[in-house]
Amino acid sequence: MIRELLVAFFLLSGGALSLVAAAGVIRMPDLFTRMHAATKTGTVGVSAITIGMIIHFSEVTVTSRGILVIAFFLLTAPVAAHMIGRAAYRSGVQLWILTRIDEWKSHGKNEPDEEA
């Protein structure tokens, strides 16, 4: 019973977090703020669902693979975000007009672009 409750909890929170991520992706004003939502909430959401699944099955193979899924997400999601963020920034995607400060622009201006 407790197991079922746990499963339900994790699945529901995963679903809810995904919804939040979705709302963020839709509602946030610029790319970078949207990425906050997508990267963090999305990863946590899918991890929660994975945990729910692990608990549901409680088998070695499922657990190991579930952990693999989570590990991969934790490793790749930020890297992917970083790659897109940096690419977007460098290719001139506009920050939200209310962005307060841009130190990269001021400091990093003189830095030669590696690929240019």
Added chain:
Amino acid sequence: MTSIIFRTATRYMFPPLLVFSVYVLLRGHHYPGGGFVGGLFAGSAFALYALAFSVADARKVLRADPRDVTAVGLALALLSGIPPLFSKEAFLTGTWWTLPLPAGGTLDIGTPLFFDIGVYFVVLGVLLTLVFTLGEEE
């Protein structure tokens, strides 16, 4: 030169991806997977490597020319259909051998497995030929 972060992540992901691809290949006969998806994974691992470093680096890691990998894979798949010739059976008739395992169980090894391994290499080679050539294009 791409990002340090990306390259570091790639360096850590590359071996597990290859291992995973072999796992998918070998389990394919009983569980979802098989030579095709396995080969795609292996190829993806190299593609990732080529993206993070360079095509030249990825070629170095692979050592062989992807086209040779493809040809060898195709040859393997073809050859796996030949053994039944010796027992006067049709082409590609599955031939199985049961090997005892040290832990007491048994392992079925058959020509379809070799066929699947051939598929794996073909897919790997093909994917890499595509990715490398496109990546090298001016």
Added chain:
Amino acid sequence: MEVVLAIVIGVLYAGGVYLMMRRNLIQLIIGLGLLSHGANLLIFTAGGLRQGGAPILAEGEKAFATTPADPLPQALILTAIVISFAVTAFALVLFLRTYKTVGTDDVDDLKEMQK
């Protein structure tokens, strides 16, 4: 269920054909992609949708307790997916080469060479 999928298949075919009739090489290739999705889904649907689970025999069992999904259409689609991947990849390279050699990605411009 099938009604939905039938409509989806129709839309995929329609979209694919429409894109293939555009003037751009890339749209052409995307159109081919849609068409291949349509064909695969068609085989899947026409082969009969069974909600009986995957056609994989569970560990330790000797025969299927309940009839699973039809494995044959799945195998066919797998083959078709791979083939269409191969062909798409080649077509992509072909279009790229064409663009670079001819200097246009406008399909209509390619008619000059017919003469």
Added chain:
Amino acid sequence: MVEFICPIVMLMLTVAFGAAFVRVVIGPTLPDRVVALDMAATIVVALILTHCVQSGSTYYIPAAISIALLSFIGTVALALYIRRGGAS
């Protein structure tokens, strides 16, 4: 309970998937679309795993792992494409 929960979770995920799709369509920049597609892939993983729970079948997990791995590669490839000046 799980049988009851799963459809709800699925619905939530489907809505989230739809939202990601909307962002793919409306953009406005290419990185926006790529981020949205990456998120859609994440949600596909979640959907597949939920389906595992719902159907009691673990055969779909490798598919989930596949997408987890490959969507990363895809996203990175697109990011590199953006870097090379293809953002428009």
Added chain:
Amino acid sequence: MIFLPVLPIIIPLAGAVLCMLARRNIAVQKGLALITSVFILLTSLAIFAQTKDGTIAVMNVGSWQAPYGITLAIDMLSSVMLLLVGVLSVGVSVYACFDLDVTRMKFGFFPLMLILLMGVNGAFVTGDLFNLYVWFEVLLTASFILLALGGERAQLAGSIKYVTLNLLSSALFLAGIGILYGMAGTLNLAELAHLVKDGARGDLLTMVAVMFMMAFGIKAGMFPLYFWLPASYPTPPAAVTALFSGLLTKVGVYSMIRMFTLVFDTDPAFLHGLILVGAGLTMVSGVLAAAAQYEMRKILAVHIVSQIGYIVMGLGLFTELALTGTIFYLIHVIIVKTNLFLIAGAVNRLKGSYDLHKLGGLYKEKPGLSILFIISAMSLAGVPPLSGFFAKFTLILAGLRTESWLIVATALGVSLLTLYSMTKIWAYAFWKPAAEPLPDLNPMPKSKWFIFLLPMIGFTVITIALGVFAGPVFDYAADAAAQLMNPQGYIDAVLGGGM
């Protein structure tokens, strides 16, 4: 030889793999290609010997009994097609070894050619619908690449049309397979035929049949689905076009014959009527397009379309005699058309052009080549007693016997226009003096030139022999047609066991 039916598939594949492994050494590749071609020919001869008495060679690949595994079944039609592939492969290999540029060889011409042959052979031997699709894709992909290999502008522009329209056809084919499987639950042709004979599948079969007709019609180059052909065929080197012209569209026709004799014998009035209309329009449209051209290769290319019309006409008439004509025509046109393309290639090799306005004076300069051309051209036009005459005559006779006046009139008229286009080539390239003298671009010494001509001489001899010894050929075609008209034998052979 227990492996026999599958050898037409695995021999070229093995040759291709070896060529791929030997990709750095062109000389080795040439040798491998030639040896493989000879083996293909020998295999097809062995199969021919086994099936010529009407035996259907059956092999259940993987030892899975029909209809569960993939069954290869070779009847007389398949067998003769295999034989033609064998003959063609040897001829074209020799020709290619001499004619093709080193770069193309370096970039995989030989493996591609062999895989094309593998696909074609596969299509001819398979008794399984989806397997047929696979072979179609094999040969199409190989042809895509052979077509584009070299990357010249016209080649690329042609390839795009070729690729696109053929993929459209594949999507249609696949849809047909999906629906047919959904309706019948099997992919084995014999089993499908069996189920259809039981009458259980209902009228919907007609619809599926039309889908297949369209899919194969595109591949076969029928009106109005043939546009890819004139757009693409005149672009690659002669060896490639020769191979294509001999085999590709013919696979489409073969498949149509197979499906419409074995499986789809429902609603013949509608289906075969449709085929007949298509055949007539195809002949006319193809020959008109040829009449409008002044480029040797293009004339020959669009003529393929016209020839397809004749071949399909036999299927449309759907009598034993008509099918005999179709089979005779297939045999004839594969040899002759290939030869004409090879000769056109030789002309281009000599003069660097296919343009009839530019060419001229060849009859004076190269009487040997001219004779090879005129014999093949006249054979194509149906001048007796060459092979084309018997092929056309049989079809027309079948038309007369079924009182299909319109198609007979069409066929006769088209044959006149065919003659016109062939004499046009002859008059312009061979008879007419060249507008301005063209240099002899051929650097070959005489002995080498003779070896280069050997395939063409061989094909010409075959054309003549097919006419002079029309008796046995006709007998064979008639037996093959009888086999097609009575598919029960095929069904029994496949479903009744095999190995």
Added chain:
Amino acid sequence: MQLFITNVLISMLWALLTGRVTVGNLAVGFALGYLALTLMYSNAVEKSSYFQKTVQLIRFTLIFFKELIVSSWRVAVDVVKPLPLMRPGVIGIPLDAETDLEITLLANVISLTPGTLSLDVSKDRKTLYIHAMYVVNPDDLRAEIKDGLERRLLELLR
């Protein structure tokens, strides 16, 4: 590292001995092995690295997951909040992390924690540029990251 491998081997041995290879059983074996090893090496030199790292790892993981969950919550709240309340900005953080692995892990951890997202590392590998949702005072944020995540991470890795 040797100790870790020994520990894994012990857990596998346990599983074999008990005859049930399950996650739970392996975990139990691992825990038992860990205890045993603690006892065995209570005075050894090598002890410090393995056992200390274990504690650090556990602590780091806990903090990380807490932050992760908090960050999700924060985003959830942000999504609902009116937009003008956000104060996003891009700031640079001077790095103490040196190796590729250190930089990568730090950047990843920063991305996964609330309100911050790693964008890029400068070419001289001295500065990490991040995008933050709430930049009230850039220096406070810098200090928070350097003292919190970076310090703990480097402790764990070095």
Added chain:
Amino acid sequence: MRGLQLFSMWILLAICFIAALSAPFVHRIIPKYTGAALVSAPLAMVVWLLSKIPEVGNGHAITQSFQWVEKLGLEVAFRLDGLSLLFALIISGIGALVVLYTQGYFKGHPQQGRFMMYIIAFMGSMLGVVLADHILLVFIFWELTSFTSYLLIGFNHESADARNAALQAMLVTVLGGLFLMAGLVLMGDAAGTWRLSEIVQRGHEITEHKNYLAILILVCIGAFTKSAQFPFHFWLPNAMQAPTPASAYLHSSTMVKAGVYLLARLHPALGHTEEWTLILTTIGTITFLLGAIMALGQHVLKRLLAYTTVSALGAMVMLLGIGTKYTIKAMAAFVLAHAFYKATLFMVAGGITHETGGETSIDKLGGLRKAMPISFGCALLAGLSMGGFPPFFGFVAKETWLHALGDYPLLIVATVVGGAAYVLVGFSTGWKPFMGKMPEGLHAHEVPLTMRLGPIVLGLGGLVLAVFCGPVGHALVQPAAIAIYAKELEVHLHLWPGVNIYFVISIVTLVIGTVCYLARAHFVKGAGKLSLLVRFGPDAVYQAALNGVLKFAAWHTRKLQTGILRDYIRVTVVTTVLLVGAAFVRSGGFQGWENLSPISLRVALFGILMISATFATVHSKSRLRSILSLGVVGFCMALLFTFFGAPDLAMTQLVIETLTVILLALAFYHLPTFRHGSTKRTRVIDIIISISVGVIVTLLVLAALHVQTPTPVSDYYLDHSYKDAHGRNVVNVILVDFRALDTLGEITVLTIAALGAFALLKLKPKKEGAE
């Protein structure tokens, strides 16, 4: 004569063809004696034929046959009866003379061997036509004569006129040949046999057959084109482009008579009906008069002769059409007479042109009698025979002819008109060039022996035949007439028939003709007015038809092969939709929903998502948006696969989807963004087409689902996958075991796709000027 027993028709024919094929080689070895060596082939035939005259004259036919294409009913069957004998003798006899003539005419010509080859092959084909006893064999030889005459007429192939004339002759005669083939086959099927000798015995079965009229018309068209009957006569004068030996042979004695021969041969089968008489007599008479009148205005030697040939052929057809015992006798006699004088005149004409350095117009010729006395003699003999002056065989034939027309006064008038023209032409060719003053600058000398032989033999022959007209009539003309008439008759030819009305008519004709000759200048002037006839005549119709077909072909090709891919796709798709739609309607249309399962929410949602994603893919200005939307479609596909129990598919779909995106991204780096719009009209049409595709596919799927599957083969896989193939994943087992051959093909596709991509990217053609 015993030695001749060894020979038979097919061997003699084979000798002809072997001689033809070896001609170039013979010429290379013994260039001076090519003709002498090769003439042995026709001579052998002549000798053999002569040896058979007694036997055939007694009403025996010599036959010979063996199978060729048995199942098709094609036999190599030959039969020598009176009709065949007459024609075969003419063909091989004149053939032998022409071969010798050629030797002289082409003396030193490098391609003499080639010409010999053509002409002997032509002769062989002609002999085949008249000897064959099987309709198919007749047709085969018939087509061969067309083809060889094409080569002959186009022999001077560097001249555009020669090429065009060759083409024209070939197209017209082959066109006729095709009609003929259809007619012959229908006739054969109506008679129940393809043997001519049997067919002619079943005349009633044919004339009463429902296809009789069709057969008659088809055969007539075939024969008329070959025999240059109105309105197909125009090719013959144009065919004068051929070198003279060819003209002499083709147009005097042989090829053109193939049609006449065939009609004569088939008279027992097709004749004796009103239709026969009407068609043949009308066309024959028109041709007879037309040719004669057209000849009046000509001044070019060979054209003069050609038009009279047309006319003569018309006369033969006319006589055959009437079909009485008398007209048939007359026709047979006239065939013989015509062959002798016309061949002589052609040969002399060739000799004149040859020896005067190419002069062809009689108005520019004159006074050659001294330079070319022998030629003059021969020409005069032939010219008089042609004009119908006694005591030549031409006169004998004309007398018979007039006799035969006793009941047809109108035709007698026509004969007088035509006969007068013949007189004119006879003088123009046999007299005019030789008499009077030699124009300045004209040089000539007598032709060599080889070229003299033919005219001498044939010219004198006209006289000799007349002298021995009794025996000749009995031995040659009578058997031929019997064969045509298919009933017993007797032929009595007289050199001096006595004075009767026909003799008077004859004399009147000669007088009118002579007067006309003297007034020739007026006719030549009047010929200018005939230009109107030329402009709107059949020759013009031929040109217009050919141009029309070519124009239509060009238009058709332009319209169909636009070079625009969209057009091709449109046509392909619309055709498919229409035909599949028609089949759908025909098969009863949509038949119900019974077998469909209820819709679940998630499938509905994903369906909507997929449709939206497809729309997003299609309707996008940004190609990346398009690609990424396609990615969403792929994800949805994978999810559907997941929901319906296809984990392998889901996995593969996802991986492939991502890899496709990667490849596209790699390639897109090089490709420009979308920028080519289409017009609104185009888009609307395309949308309509696309929607119709979608609708038809949807209906197809639904219709197919209505059909219940019995037991799919896949149940077997489920049962045997683990048991016999050692695998739990049935899909994988199908891929690597049950249907491994598919997979082998599939990986081959993959391999070559990669090979191709590699080659395309690495093999770069030399730079062509980019746009």
